[in-house]
Amino acid sequence: xxxxxxxxxxxxxxxxxxxxxxxxxxxxxxxxxxxxxxxxxxxxxxxxxxxxxxxxxxxxxxxxxxxxxxxxxxxxxxxxxxxxxxxxxxxxxxxxxxxxxxxxxxxxxxxxxxxxxxxxxxxxxxxxxxxxxxxxxxxxxxxxxxxxxxxxxxxxxxxxxxxxxxxxxxxxxxxxxxxxxxxxxxxxxxxxxxxxxxxxxxxxxxxxxxxxxxxxxxxxxxxxxxxxxxxxxxxxxxxxxxxxxxxxxxxxxxxxxxxxxxxxxxxxxxxxxxxxxxxxxxxxxxxxxxxxxxxxxxxxxxxxxxxxxx
Numbered sequence: 001x002x003x004x005x006x007x008x009x010x011x012x013x014x015x016x017x018x019x020x021x022x023x024x025x026x027x028x029x030x031x032x033x034x035x036x037x038x039x040x041x042x043x044x045x046x047x048x049x050x051x052x053x054x055x056x057x058x059x060x061x062x063x064x065x066x067x068x069x070x071x072x073x074x075x076x077x078x079x080x081x082x083x084x085x086x087x088x089x090x091x092x093x094x095x096x097x098x099x100x101x102x103x104x105x106x107x108x109x110x111x112x113x114x115x116x117x118x119x120x121x122x123x124x125x126x127x128x129x130x131x132x133x134x135x136x137x138x139x140x141x142x143x144x145x146x147x148x149x150x151x152x153x154x155x156x157x158x159x160x161x162x163x164x165x166x167x168x169x170x171x172x173x174x175x176x177x178x179x180x181x182x183x184x185x186x187x188x189x190x191x192x193x194x195x196x197x198x199x200x201x202x203x204x205x206x207x208x209x210x211x212x213x214x215x216x217x218x219x220x221x222x223x224x225x226x227x228x229x230x231x232x233x234x235x236x237x238x239x240x241x242x243x244x245x246x247x248x249x250x251x252x253x254x255x256x257x258x259x260x261x262x263x264x265x266x267x268x269x270x271x272x273x274x275x276x277x278x279x280x281x282x283x284x285x286x287x288x289x290x291x292x293x294x295x296x297x298x299x300x301x302x303x304x305x306x307x308x309x310x
Contacts, residue, residue, distance in 0.1 A: 005127050009075035013082065017310070020082045027293060030286045038281070042291060045234060047298050048117035049104050055303045056091040056103035063087070070094040073108070073124045080292045088308045090299055094124070096206035098229045104299070109207035109231045120299065123232040123292055129210055130233075130282065135195050135218040139269055144262040146199035146223055146254070147171045149189045150211070160203050163251055169258045172201065198268070199223050199258065202244070208235055213282075216243065216275040221261055221268050223247050223254075233282065243275045 031039070063086035067074040073094040081088070092106040100111055101118040110119030123130075152161045152174035164172045165184035173186025194200055195218055202209035202224040208231050215222045222244040227235040240246035245257055261268040282288065300308040 002127065006071070006075070009079065013075070013078050024083055024293075027286065027290045031290055034287060034290065039287070039291065039294070042234070042281075043294055043298065045237075046121040046232070046291070047295055047302075049120065049302055050117075052302050052304055053104055055089050055305070056105070058103065059089040059091045059303075061087055061089045072127055076124045076126055077106070077122065080289075080296055083293065083310060084296065084300070084308055085310055088296075088300055088305060089303070090296070092122075098207050104302070106295075106299070109229050111229050112227060112236050120295065121230070121232055122295055123288065126232075129208075129213060129231065131214045132217040132279065132283065133191060133195065133214045135220070137195060137219060139198060139219050139221070139272060140265050142198040142220065143196055144199075144258065145169060145171050145197040146201055146258060147189065147194050147197040148201035148203065148211075149173060149175050149186065149194070150203075151176055151205065152184075154205060157203050157205055160201075160251075164254070167254070169255065171197070195220055198262065199245075201247075204228060207231065208233070213279065217279045219272055221245055221272060222275060223257070225249055238278070242271065243278055245271065 062081050062084055065078070065081065077092065090106060091101075091103055093101065094108070096109060097107065098109050098111045098119075100113065100116050101107065104118050104120055106122045107119045108122065108124040110116045110121060146167075146169060148161075148171075150157070152158050153176065157174070161172055161174045161184045164170050165186075171189075173184050174180070175188055176185060179185055191214060198221055200211070200215045200218075200220045200222060202212040202215055202222050204225070204227065207229045208227065209224060212222065212224070212235070213233060224244055225247055226240065227238065230236040238244060245261065247254055247257065297308075300306075
């Protein structure tokens with residue numbers, strides 16, 4: 001699947017201008033009929049800089065933008081740069097870097113701390129992060145277990161697995177590579193296997209929890225601590241008790257919430273319905289692509305770059 005993704009994205013970048021013009025016209029036609037309130041609300045959320053600024057000194061012109069590792073990031077941004085002139089300049093930062101930037105910068109993830117306006121969210125590394133599931137197992141038919149598998153390299157996840165790996169109501173373990181000789185190093189579990197359980201943990205890693213999107217599109221209940229950072233998925237707008245079940249930082253309430261939602265199926269399914277509905281706003285490809293285009297357009301306009309489209 002990843003090979004197909006690369007072929008499609010690299011192929012997109014070398015298509016002739018008339019091909020891109022055709023899709024550009026399609027996006028503009030869709031803009032006239034889409035939900036403009038939602039479009040502007042999300043645009044304002046991602047792009048918080050509300051006044052003009054000078055082109056940052058670390059900005060790069062489109063003509064000089066080349067792949068230097070981080071292939072998925074490069075392809076996701078290049079997909080929309082095809083509509084812009086070679087002189088269009090922008091600052092960007094690829095990777096799991098949530099540090100607040102001194103100048104307006106396109107970035108995958110940002111801290112939820114105050115003063116984060118210069119971190120402009122763009123839909124990057126979307127193949128890895130934006131995955132959905134079709135879950136055919138009803139919540140009531142799942143096991144009363146909280147499950148998680150993944151890499152635990154940073155302190156938050158290490159503390160998480162070390163504390164809960166042998167919890168009687170949990171099946172939690174790390175899948176670190178290379179394998180570590182610790183009891184919480186466990187075998188791989190597929191998404192399908194994890195979906196057999198009522199509760200799936202979504203712990204933050206380098207930034208956000210990668211599994212959060214597919215968990216919230218499933219019939220399982222999302223368990224997580226209060227988010228500290230966000231991406232295009234707007235984790236900062238998620239509400240505890242509405243979209244997910246918030247677990248205390250010391251996990252002291254875990255046993256209580258497992259017992260409650262194991263028996264209170266109606267309460268759990270209400271949260272699951274809200275979570276499913278939340279994910280729907282990210283599943284319209286035209287809407288998503290239009291938003292990406294408008295992020296770059298606003299960057300050009302706010303940085304006083306005019307006549308920027310090809």
